[in-house]
Amino acid sequence: MNYVNGQFVVLPQILAMDQLKIKYTDLMVYISVRSFNGWQGCYPSYETIAKRAHCSRSYVIESLNRLEQACFIEVERSEKKKESNKYRFPKFHNFEHIPYSFFKLGVxxxxxxxxxxxxxxxxxxxxxxxxxxxxxxxxxxxxxxxxxxxxxxxxxxxxxxxxxxxxxxxxxxxxxxxxxxxxxxxxxxxxxxxxxxxx
Missing domain, CATH: 1.10.10.10 (Winged helix-like DNA-binding domain superfamily/Winged helix DNA-binding domain)
Structure with a gap:
């Protein structure tokens, strides 16, 4: 993955995960989806997200459902089988800057x-x-x-x-x-x- 030095992905402050009903591994899925984000949202496939998050396609689907329920991500589901969903992200006041190089950490x-x-x-x-x-x-x-x-x-x-x-x-x-x-x-x-x- 190519990235500009200093470029980062926004990760909102996510604590008290038991109350939010999300798993801590959902953070990795979140930044993986958000790393594709543009001005109008993003359209990565489940397989593409799974590869970047180092998890399975089925886990990505479960994780996105939890993140959506907790209002960390908005999902516009595609009606066509071969088209990806559209993802958008609400604005948060408290967030962390995660460098794109985080995705290149050791296998x-x-x-x-x-x-x-x-x-x-x-x-x-x-x-x-x-x-x-x-x-x-x-x-x-x-x-x-x-x-x-x-x-x-x-x-x-x-x-x-x-x-x-x-x-x-x-x-x-x-x-x-x-x-x-x-x-x-x-x-x-x-x-x-x-x-x-x-x-």
Missing amino acids: ELTIYERSMLLCLRQILRYHGKGMSIMTITDIAKRLGLSYRQVYKPLTSLIDKGYVVYKRERSGKTYTLADKFEWIFDYTKPKPSFGTLKVA
């Missing part, structure tokens, strides 16, 4: 790991270095997920070098590694990554 990352990176980035945006110490249970609660849903992909991201884990006096620290460069940093004037402290 070793699953949709669960990619989606957890998106979740962690959203939390770090609003807390940065000055946030209070949180447990994985606290993070899960903020996201509207279970402890297991957070723990498993987080551990895998540490093993693959996308998250750095350190044990400090104040607690455990999880930092987004420089293996991937986010466009916008909310804690420092130069490109770097926020830190999430976990007790």
